[in-house]
Amino acid sequence: xxxxxxxILERLLQGNHRFALGQPLRADISVAxxxxxxxxxxxxxxxxxxxxxxxxxxxxxxxxxxxxxxxRTAGHTVDRSVIExxxxxxxxxxxxxxxxxxxxxxxxxxxxxQEQQGWGENCTxxxxxxxxxxxxxxxxxxxxxxxxxxxxxxxxxxRLEHLIGSFAQGVDxxxxxxxxxxxxxxxxxx
Ligand SMILES: [Zn+2]
Numbered sequence: 001x002x003x004x005x006x007x008i009l010e011r012l013l014q015g016n017h018r019f020a021l022g023q024p025l026r027a028d029i030s031v032a033x034x035x036x037x038x039x040x041x042x043x044x045x046x047x048x049x050x051x052x053x054x055x056x057x058x059x060x061x062x063x064x065x066x067x068x069x070x071x072r073t074a075g076h077t078v079d080r081s082v083i084e085x086x087x088x089x090x091x092x093x094x095x096x097x098x099x100x101x102x103x104x105x106x107x108x109x110x111x112x113x114q115e116q117q118g119w120g121e122n123c124t125x126x127x128x129x130x131x132x133x134x135x136x137x138x139x140x141x142x143x144x145x146x147x148x149x150x151x152x153x154x155x156x157x158x159r160l161e162h163l164i165g166s167f168a169q170g171v172d173x174x175x176x177x178x179x180x181x182x183x184x185x186x187x188x189x190x
Pocket of ligand 1: 050051052074075076103105106107108109
């Protein structure tokens with residue numbers, strides 16, 4: 001990881017620490033800040049997360065206007081629109097860090113598991129289809145949902161690393177897991 005990226009990650013984690021403690025700095029959403037960035041943006045981190053209302057990245061990382069470039073879909077599934085959005089963030093906004101943010105008790109992953117009615121059955125939705133490969137390694141786990149959520153994050157990271165590698169260098173992609181109870185974001189190993 002480049003020093004610049006390490007600083008960005010540290011900034012995210014410090015913001016999350018404040019949020020988890022219930023001590024946010026009241027991130028900059030002032031009128032002055034709004035004017036300051038009205039004509040151009042320079043977000044310093046990209047977050048691909050779930051649309052779940054309990055996991056808004058700006059709040060979870062105690063960030064303000066213009067800080068984060070955020071993409072949210074159910075179960076942070078990746079389609080062409082997401083890929084092109086990521087591409088824009090990297091090529092036009094020069095963001096060096098992409099975080100894939102999964103979370104506990106993800107409804108999209110849970111629904112995908114229920115839709116399957118057992119392992120290896122036909123998928124009934126596109127989103128479930130995208131999440132399905134993550135199930136394979138979790139068959140024998142006690143907490144299947146949590147395992148699939150984490151495996152899906154890792155698979156998404158691997159896919160994005162491959163995709164991003166085809167058009168840019170020096171971009172770090174990290175997987176992370178948000179705990180709904182503690183408010184803490186844990187960086188996942190690969
Ligand atoms: Zn979710």
